[in-house]
Amino acid sequence: MKKILLILLLAVGFLSTATAYAFHGEPRKSPVDFLIEELELNDDQANTIASLFEEARDACEESSSREERHECMKAQKETLDSEIATLLTEDQLEVFNELQSRRREHKRERCAND
Secondary structure: OHHHHHHHHHHHHHHHHHHHHHHHOOOOOOHHHHHHHHHOOOHHHHHHHHHHHHHHHHHHOOOOOHHHHHHHHHHHHHHHHHHHHHHOOHHHHHHHHHHHHHHHHHHHHHHHHO
16 A cells, blocks of 8 residues: 555656646756856856855845835846956856846836736
């Protein structure tokens, strides 16, 4: 009986994982992992950017309302982007700016469709 239950639980776990991948494709990367890959960051850049993201997240944790948290995150994003830009080489900065442009365009398209 325990073996049957174990097999059923494994099957359910496998099916739910397979379903999640089918609907969402590959799991999303963290913003830091995405930047490491796209910008080909060195270890020092990656560690500094990871720390910046952590600080930005922590800065908004104590916001009391949803609106307040949204405004805090918006301000942190602007600060974070400018701090990241100072760490990048010219080539990396060019790629970073292109990524930012694509993100803004994608956001505009989503807003237009709503």
